[in-house]
Amino acid sequence: DSGVTQTPKHLITATGQRVTLRCSPRSGDLSVYWYQQSLDQGLQFLIQYYNGEERAKGNILERFSAQQFPDLHSELNLSSLELGDSALYFCASTGGAPDTQYFGPGTRLTVL
């Protein structure tokens, strides 16, 4: 158990809908990273927050947004969903330095 929690574990929704994925980092970790993993793309970095502020951005679509709250949990919002958004979404946390990342169990999103 990495200490990182993610909810929900599974999510099935329809095209055009909006969903919110939630992540709670390990106790004491200030940094949260979001990744998307599909079969053909590998683990793609989306966005990072550090202590409530956006720190780095990767291949995140404009339809996606994220935030980190004062209690350090983070939410990833995905809107106008398309079939191609079906994937595993992971969050990871670190203490601050971008080295060892502790990953949550992931949310499997299926868009029908």
Added chain:
Amino acid sequence: SQKIEQNSEALNIQEGKTATLTCNYTNYSPAYLQWYRQDPGRGPVFLLLIRENEKEKRKERLKVTFDTTLKQSLFHITASQPADSATYLCALDSRMNRDDKIIFGKGTRLHILP
């Protein structure tokens, strides 16, 4: 652009032998390199980190080398066991861009055959 390549999508190794996985990168000089293990449907789990000034790192049956001249890391599992079957990911920091993100390779699926 920065690129990470892991030598093969899948690798079959006989139990008891040494499995060697390769990670090559181009177009930048990372400060460190990491290896993760991922089982199907689960999040990656950190295994080892090696810094640019280190040539080799060991942890139990695992060994990682880092050659910054060749821009390559080798990941070895000695005395391999069927339980070592998983996907192994290498990851590098993106220090060149002065941000905090880590870039992952696509991974190598390792099958240890009994």
